[in-house]
Amino acid sequence: MLIEYEGTRYHGFQIQNDVPTIQGEVEKAILKVTGEKIRLHGAGRTDAGVHAREQVAAFETESTLSAKTFVKALNSYLSPDIAIKNAYNVNTSFDPRRDAVGREYRYTINNSSVRSPFSRKWAYSVLKKLNIDRMNAASEILIGEHDFVPFTNNEGATKNTVRKVTTAEFWGEDEFIFFDVVASAFLPQQVRRTVGSILQVGLGKMGVSEFHEMARSGEIGKAKPVAPPHGLCLMKVNYSDIGFNHENI
Missing domain, CATH: 3.30.70.660 (Pseudouridine synthase I, catalytic domain, C-terminal subdomain)
Known part of the structure; x- marks a missing residue:
């Protein structure tokens, strides 16, 4: 999926203990939508305060929700400075970081x-x-x-x-x-x-x-x-x- 965020309030993309991160916030939203505790994998570990127009991230889910419904549901739980722009079904072997050219x-x-x-x-x-x-x-x-x-x-x-x-x-x-x-x-x-x-x-x-x-x-x-x-x-x-x-x- 494509994630856009204004990174001012966050300690980077990668999840950390006791501080807000993009990965942490999106994982919490996915838990609320699917009931699944998943691990989100991003294409890049942006630093604290850095923004993104199109961060790419992927995760595995048992959910049967359509991509369009998934995007709408996730955005309803995310704060205004994070938005899921779109989602796409990919092969389970897809790695956002390693597959990037x-x-x-x-x-x-x-x-x-x-x-x-x-x-x-x-x-x-x-x-x-x-x-x-x-x-x-x-x-x-x-x-x-x-x-x-x-x-x-x-x-x-x-x-x-x-x-x-x-x-x-x-x-x-x-x-x-x-x-x-x-x-x-x-x-x-x-x-x-x-x-x-x-x-x-x-x-x-x-x-x-x-x-x-x-x-x-x-x-x-x-x-x-x-x-x-x-x-x-x-x-x-x-x-x-x-x-x-x-x-x-």
Whole structure:
């Protein structure tokens, strides 16, 4: 199923003890609808405060409710900042995380000289004018298959820190600047460290060549600072050859 959420109130997607999480809230709603205590499996473990337009999650159920009825029933139990957008029957072998071939994230920056109360929950406010051309020049080095260990602080989270990035682009509309990045998968904090360090380039505090040198340094956690979570949104998870696609949903 597709889940949309505004992550401000939640301690990330993955369930944790004694704190609200997206997984925990959805599992409780499923229990109320089906009477089944299930385990929800998500495509990505978004951090605390991060949002999603299309998080993909799956679970097994004995329920015979139609997908349409299931969506309506779940949404009646979920708070307004979480919504099930659609549901789809898939093979029991489907794994939302392992079967994904790509993930699309967007980071939103409000580059107005005056902060906005209305965008404060989903856009990071940077009051000083940013140079988008310089930021895109810096981001060019991210394209391709590389070791992104400088962009994570958790080397133990995965033995392999090589990832393939196919899109990394900044673009502007009105007072907002967006960073769209697409990869097969991401390391913990990879997108936020990418944004935080490239913002230094856009502010004139770091040169493009300096950023490129840092990106290839092989030094864990070298990319700093870490941009705050509220500007980040999981936009879409892509799949192929498993009978699950956005056109059929």
